[in-house]
Amino acid sequence: MKDLFAVVMLLGIYGLLSASFFVSMDAVDVAFTEASVGAGISTLLMLTTITMVGRYEHAARHKPTLALAVILITGALLIYGTLDMPYFGSPHAPANLHVAPQYLNDAVPGLNNSKQEVGVPNVVTAVLASYRGFDTFGEAAVIFTAGVGVLALLSVVRRPEEDAEIDAINDSMHQQHLILRIVIKILIPFIFLFALYVQFHGDYGPGGGFQAGVIFAVAIILYAMLFGLSTARRVINQSLIQILAAVGVLIYGSVGLVSILNGGNFLDYSALSSDPVAGQHLGILVIELGVGITVTSVMLIIFFNFAGRRENRRVSGSVTGNNSKNSSATKAAR
């Protein structure tokens, strides 16, 4: 396919399909994340990118024979390798016998006379935040690093005289979508409410800091798409979200330090309170909050820098030609 716009749209559909596939595999938390990330944010970022790098691909001059041979051989070897794997859905597969039964037994008090370690019905949240809290700390740090990387690659210094010109373009472009703007104004509070629900109900149902962070960011990005970047910049302070991205990781790390100071190990939430289960609840709540803040601010940093870069190019380059293409792309993104 030569049209990258179609490629990106297909990728979004693929993301949504794999999310529904994850639901059928019982992985509701994963499906939630994939639906908001794969079908939402990643499609959006790719669209912003193709408005900058050009919509159409040049004619390919490659010979695919060698590549085909490579993937056929690798694929055949991989399929040969699967012959020793456990069957699909087998309860006796090694992956299901190692630590998973213990997690499932210990997560909730009173079930199978367990040790009452965590007391959180959603085992995925329990494992994510408590048993494997150290892993998740690493993931939060990786996301933060990616935000810093995008900032380093794409941030532009804006001159005040350009700002006025950008505002004029934005105003002319955003006069058109009156109905969409009103509908979005009504929708945004509900999206925020839903994000808060996902954030703080992660202990009992599917959800948690990662998903809530993405939903929060999507609401703000939606606002920025319809009301213009400069309006969104006035609402969301850019240096504030850069600080918040770091604060989220810091909150996470401080919970670990507090549990050391209380006599436990790093990220051992049972030491946070006199009642171990209450301590676990508190610890999980706080670190999910930290993750949520980091994910939201990093997604916003990424979006604002991509879109800000595009805006600057539009001012310096041809204004009218790009403009119509961009608005059609953003329209289709919704």
Place this chain on the structure above:
Amino acid sequence: MILGLYNYWVVVVLMMTGFYIVIAQGNLIKKIVGLNIFQTSVFILYISMAKVEGGSAPILTDGISQYSNPLPHVLILTAIVVGIATTSLGLALAVRIKEAYGSIEEDEIQDRDNKEC
């Protein structure tokens, strides 16, 4: 039955599709799309391993005794969010390459590099 392995075959097919796009396409955006497909195939590998026959989603409730394995879910949940972070880093690099070279086609970039040497 050997057909019980079909989940791995789906994964292999998807993985090879992504791999083919990465090595055979010259356009950098398409390469990133290929990496995304490759990545999703790994997600599906983990999640399909976690599925237990007759099991339910790992949110504990009364009256259900069989649950799917929660551990791979945790690993993949964080991997998805990290994946979008790295994808955006790749897209940012593509934008910078477009600005520096005026193209995101692999061979045109190579030509320009060769001329300048």
